[in-house]
Amino acid sequence: MFSKIMCPVDLAHAAKLTRALQAAADLGTQYDCPVCYVGVTGETPGAVAHSPKEYTAKLAAFAAEQGAQHGHKVTSHACISTDPSADLDKQLLAAATTLDADLIVMASHIPGLADHLWPSHGGQIARRAKASVFVIR
């Protein structure tokens, strides 16, 4: 049913993504398709990495770790942005197109009042992506 799954991850808060990571891995195993872990980083040093190159390496290591843990096929894709806070949705949508993903599995929070002002990334991706989107709250 699916041939490529994309799973956006925030490496600084990976511990909060357990359910989404588990779901992505399960779906990857069920449909025997690779899960591509996608992260967005800035060009300046950040909490996760000091450079885009280091970030890319850490994301690849994270994907490999997921593969080893759950036994599914994995890849990784780092998006580099000058303004990751503002460009996150745009970068993820572009990555979904580039990777030709047909399912996006991503974590999100429970919607609240603030979502009227700042919609959640999961909500935005679900609204605008061409692929199917599985939002895990």
Place this chain on the structure above:
Amino acid sequence: MTDTSTDPSGIPEPDGAATPIDTDYNIGQDNVEGSVGPIGFDIHNPVFMTSGVTIIVFVLLTLLLPDQSGAVFSWLFDTVTKSFDWLFIGAGDIFVIFCLFLIVSPYGRVRLGGVDATADYSYIGWFSMLFAAGMGIGLMFYGVSEPMSHYSSAMGGITLENGARTDWAPLAGAAGNEAEAVRLGMAATIYHWGLHPWAIYAVVGLALALFSFNKGLPLTLRSAFYPIFGERVWGWTGHAIDILAVFATLFGLATSLGLGATQANAGLSELFGVPFSTTTQVVLIMVITGFALISVVRGLDGGVKILSEINMGLAFTLLAFVLIAGPTVAILTGFADNLMAYFEYLPALAVPFGREDVNFSQGWTSFYWAWWISWSPFVGMFIARVSRGRTVREFVTCVLLIPSLVCVLWMSTFGGTAIHQVLNDGYTAAQEAPLELKMFKMFDMLPLSSITSLLGIVLVIVFFVTSSDSGSLVIDTITAGGKVDAPVPQRVFWCIFEGTVAIVLLLSTGGLASLQSMVISTGLPFTIVLLVMCYAIIRGLATEPRGS
């Protein structure tokens, strides 16, 4: 500083060879993450809280004790600009020489972001952003008034009282010599808007870009001081530097919002009869802040860059119109003459000691230098953020020379046209008008003045929106400990905070003057900070691999 480029356990290089600094500090380790109600935050607590609380206390004191605070700020302003004029003028000269040295030295071959890094923005997009952030509204506000002021005071010559000069003429003036007064007036204006301010911005921008992109340190002012203070830079030494940068940026932006609202109001009043009042100005600040909010939420590419390019397009349209509709031949010949006059008078204008033209050197030059220096954390950080992939030579040349040339063209066109109107047409309305109206009075003598005035007002507003949005991004980055991926509501907070400070101080007696004094006062410690930064840049560049 440790070279870890060959150490597999060290920080991986940026793009290609570079020499990151090996530090125990993890970016964001001193940050506090959480949420206020449904809105998340990620802030560097000491810097965010200290700067935020101090700014609120300052605003309250200005409001509650207007007379006392006015006296203190007036004293502060006079002391800084008059007692330390030699320091400002001398430091300005050092920054220019330093930048010229970097262009010709082998350090010019170092690439920001590593030897294989590629530039993020085209020359047009990059240049638009650095120009809009660096000069912006000043060109609209002073484009006509400054050349006119220097020309008038130079024509007036020297006046003495008790052996001391009381005139405002640059150098020895040019009493009664019309042609020389124009040359001296334009040379003095270009001196204030040309190489010197851009050298200040280049120093800060280069330091931030080098220590962030190549050395792997957070994008905050303190990082540039790692070669000097070592690990102590992550403690209160560094906090103090960053807090000072937040003050300078916020006070500078709030002052500009106030001045811009005044000029836009004056233009609207002239054109449409809109009342010239604080109510109108408050509404204007709210509108400007509203546009800036949209821009910061859309981010660097989706907001700031687009607005900067619109800004450049409008500015060049206006420039081209005045050039064509105004005295074209006089402006074009004036451009070359003004450049020659600038280089001719530059050595004398740049002398830091023993100046006889105290009113000019203290009231104009010293004031301007303090102003540019206090703005430098904001402009420098913004320039740094969009300059990854440029070589040091490309960076310094573009930041130093191209905007300087545009400023010369702008001043020659706007100021030259206004002076031409006085000398050849006997039209003195621009000369006699208040500061915020001079540009509009100059337009009155040109065809289609309603359209150009309207374009002028729109440009004033767009210039302010670009300053406000880029300033909010910069303050947010500093108060988030150099993280550029802090939650978007934080930059929204700073944008609203700037607008609120500007409105509150606009409504209070002498509020904007107090703000201006604060901007100038932060320029003094920052002059020392920048001089030390030059040394740190050399230390940082010395260990970087150079491209061919």
